[in-house]
Amino acid sequence: MTRKTAPSSAKKGAAKSGAKASAAQPRPKRTAKPKTEAVQQAVERRDAAQNVDVAQTGAAAAAARRTRKRVPPAVAGGDGHNPFRTHMRRTRAPEPATLVIFGATGDLARRKLLPAVFGLWQDGLLGSAFNIVGVGRQPMTDEEFKDYALAALKESKETDAILPGNLEKFRELLYYEYGDFSGDEVYDLVGRELDRAEEAHGGRKNALFYLSTPPSLFEPISSGLGRLGLADQSEGWRRIVIEKPFGRDLASARALNDAIHTVWDESQVYRIDHYLGKETVQNLMAIRFGNAIFEPLWNRGYVDHVQITAAEDLGLEGRAGYYEEAGVVRDMLQNHLMQLFALTAMEAPAAFDADAIRDEKVKVLRAVKEIPRGRVKSVAVRGQYGPGTMDGEKVPGYRQEPNVKPSSPTPTYVAVKLEVDNWRWQGVPFFLRTGKRLPKKVTEIAVVFKRPPLGIFPGGLERNVLAFRIQPDEGVSLKFSSKTPGQEMVLREVVMDFRYDAFGAQLESPYSRLLLDAMLGDATLFPREDEVDHAWQLVSGILEAWDGVSAPEFPNYTSGTWGPEAADELIGADRRWRRL
Ligand SMILES: NC(=O)C1=CN([C@@H]2O[C@H](COP(=O)(O)OP(=O)(O)OC[C@H]3O[C@@H](n4cnc5c(N)ncnc54)[C@H](OP(=O)(O)O)[C@@H]3O)[C@@H](O)[C@H]2O)C=CC1
Numbered sequence: 001m002t003r004k005t006a007p008s009s010a011k012k013g014a015a016k017s018g019a020k021a022s023a024a025q026p027r028p029k030r031t032a033k034p035k036t037e038a039v040q041q042a043v044e045r046r047d048a049a050q051n052v053d054v055a056q057t058g059a060a061a062a063a064a065r066r067t068r069k070r071v072p073p074a075v076a077g078g079d080g081h082n083p084f085r086t087h088m089r090r091t092r093a094p095e096p097a098t099l100v101i102f103g104a105t106g107d108l109a110r111r112k113l114l115p116a117v118f119g120l121w122q123d124g125l126l127g128s129a130f131n132i133v134g135v136g137r138q139p140m141t142d143e144e145f146k147d148y149a150l151a152a153l154k155e156s157k158e159t160d161a162i163l164p165g166n167l168e169k170f171r172e173l174l175y176y177e178y179g180d181f182s183g184d185e186v187y188d189l190v191g192r193e194l195d196r197a198e199e200a201h202g203g204r205k206n207a208l209f210y211l212s213t214p215p216s217l218f219e220p221i222s223s224g225l226g227r228l229g230l231a232d233q234s235e236g237w238r239r240i241v242i243e244k245p246f247g248r249d250l251a252s253a254r255a256l257n258d259a260i261h262t263v264w265d266e267s268q269v270y271r272i273d274h275y276l277g278k279e280t281v282q283n284l285m286a287i288r289f290g291n292a293i294f295e296p297l298w299n300r301g302y303v304d305h306v307q308i309t310a311a312e313d314l315g316l317e318g319r320a321g322y323y324e325e326a327g328v329v330r331d332m333l334q335n336h337l338m339q340l341f342a343l344t345a346m347e348a349p350a351a352f353d354a355d356a357i358r359d360e361k362v363k364v365l366r367a368v369k370e371i372p373r374g375r376v377k378s379v380a381v382r383g384q385y386g387p388g389t390m391d392g393e394k395v396p397g398y399r400q401e402p403n404v405k406p407s408s409p410t411p412t413y414v415a416v417k418l419e420v421d422n423w424r425w426q427g428v429p430f431f432l433r434t435g436k437r438l439p440k441k442v443t444e445i446a447v448v449f450k451r452p453p454l455g456i457f458p459g460g461l462e463r464n465v466l467a468f469r470i471q472p473d474e475g476v477s478l479k480f481s482s483k484t485p486g487q488e489m490v491l492r493e494v495v496m497d498f499r500y501d502a503f504g505a506q507l508e509s510p511y512s513r514l515l516l517d518a519m520l521g522d523a524t525l526f527p528r529e530d531e532v533d534h535a536w537q538l539v540s541g542i543l544e545a546w547d548g549v550s551a552p553e554f555p556n557y558t559s560g561t562w563g564p565e566a567a568d569e570l571i572g573a574d575r576r577w578r579r580l
């Protein structure tokens with residue numbers, strides 16, 4: 001929950017209690033907002049750019065820009081005195097650095113990245129000197145980009161309360177370069193931005209390159225930066241953050257890893273999965289490994305099965321170009337759900353550090369029984385939403401969404417059963433499901449325990465459930481049976497509930513957390529090369545069986561329902577998907 005503006009007269013105490021109250025309120029429903037003028041103009045420029053040869057028309061402008069003189073402010077960074085801050089206590093600040101965002105005019109940058117960076121800066125967490133270079137293909141001046149970015153901050157629901165005067169100060173940190181990502185010129189311009197910042201950054205040229213572009217550009221950008229020597233760390237650290245999906249199948253993920261490693265050492269590479277930046281996902285590790293009472297039960301002796309759900313009420317949201325290529329397996333299962341699975345099923349790491357955690361995640365991913373093409377039918381179910389009603393409003397089916405083929409075979413729902421061949425989990429199925437246009441937005445990991453061995457009371461033979469609510473209503477609940485009041489020993493299920501808002505803290509954006517980690521050189525919450533590889537290995541049988549194969553049964557679930565009926569068969573007669 002974030003508040004859009006801070007009353008300038010607010011006193012510290014009042015602000016704190018305000019934050020607490022807002023954290024307890026339900027998250028407002030996401031609705032499309034009218035775009036502000038600057039954002040609208042940028043979108044129009046983007047549309048025009050599709051028909052413009054930037055390399056040609058940009059050459060003269062780029063030459064002019066190269067000779068331009070500008071010096072980034074010597075002292076960047078909010079003063080950290082943010083009375084609204086109720087999160088992010090860090091003792092370490094990153095060294096002075098430049099954040100270079102490729103794809104700075106895109107949806108992710110506009111809605112999530114710029115607000116996340118602004119929040120970090122306003123909280124004084126970005127050190128003594130910092131600046132941002134947006135890079136895109138659209139011709140734009142620095143001033144236009146500054147207008148664009150500030151408009152995006154005002155528009156995004158993810159932006160923290162803006163303290164008076166801070167937008168104007170933040171504006172000073174923003175620069176923009178543009179060009180053709182397959183050429184050299186744009187990287188040369190980026191290099192010059194790092195040169196310009198050097199003095200203000202204490203003689204260092206540290207840089208974090210964030211690739212927020214379509215995946216097809218990850219390799220060209222990585223190589224372009226390499227060609228121009230920008231991965232070289234002799235004048236400062238250089239790191240690259242790569243968005244998802246990382247590859248479109250096992251072979252292309254491997255090829256991308258190989259290409260990236262010709263330029264970057266693995267220690268410089270940060271493959272981002274924003275689910276790992278969510279507080280509640282980290283809390284899964286805290287609860288498992290920070291308490292003695294759960295771990296003894298966390299195995300085949302006590303657990304019947306585990307359900308991992310990432311349900312979305314939203315549909316395509318205008319992302320047909322991307323989603324028609326990706327589908328739900330690449331969009332959610334291969335990355336976010338596999339990460340949730342790995343954190344739930346892994347052994348205890350020896351320490352809370354990048355290698356120890358990533359080693360354990362890889363070990364458990366390797367222990368999952370393969371899903372070759374021939375086994376897909378028995379362990380995976382796909383679905384595509386049809387028209388329906390959500391919150392009383394009619395919504396179109398997937399095939400009626402703009403720019404979707406009328407006979408599209410793209411799945412928008414997947415449920416899969418994973419079996420882990422190790423001593424801890426032998427015989428305990430993990431059921432993962434995710435889909436769009438399900439009844440509500442909810443992400444949850446539910447550990448469902450075995451029934452008691454003997455029933456001596458009426459009732460009381462239900463399965464206990466420990467549920468981690470990742471979002472919304474973040475928290476953890478334990479469902480167990482209790483005596484109901486009265487003369488008889490009759491048992492009924494009750495729930496013990498911990499809600500994250502009990503901390504009175506506003507949960508930080510996962511992008512803030514992960515950006516700061518990357519700037520500090522902490523890769524703990526970023527998937528390593530071998531993790532991504534194993535996750536691809538697991539889903540490749542599913543992709544091979546489904547990709548491009550016509551799915552005549554589509555649509556097979558109505559918008560606003562919990563997915564196709566076949567998913568109920570997958571989980572089995574003695575188990576039920578949780579109705580959340
Ligand atoms: N949007 C989201 O919520 C999420 C996105 N992601 C990932 O983040 C990345 C970016 O996604 P998103 O912002 O939605 O994508 P968009 O399509 O909205 O934006 C992509 C950016 O890349 C630029 N771009 C596109 N094609 C080219 C090209 N040929 N040459 C140069 N620049 C180009 C766009 O410029 P222009 O503005 O000119 O089109 C824009 O700046 C993707 O990898 C996506 O999978 C991950 C999680 C969530």
Ligand SMILES: O=C1O[C@H](COP(=O)(O)O)[C@@H](O)[C@H](O)[C@H]1O
Nearest residue numbers: 244274310312331332336443471
């Ligand atoms: O990566 C993605 O995630 C979002 C869901 O993220 P959340 O943090 O809102 O749960 C999903 O809508 C999108 O399709 C996918 O690309």
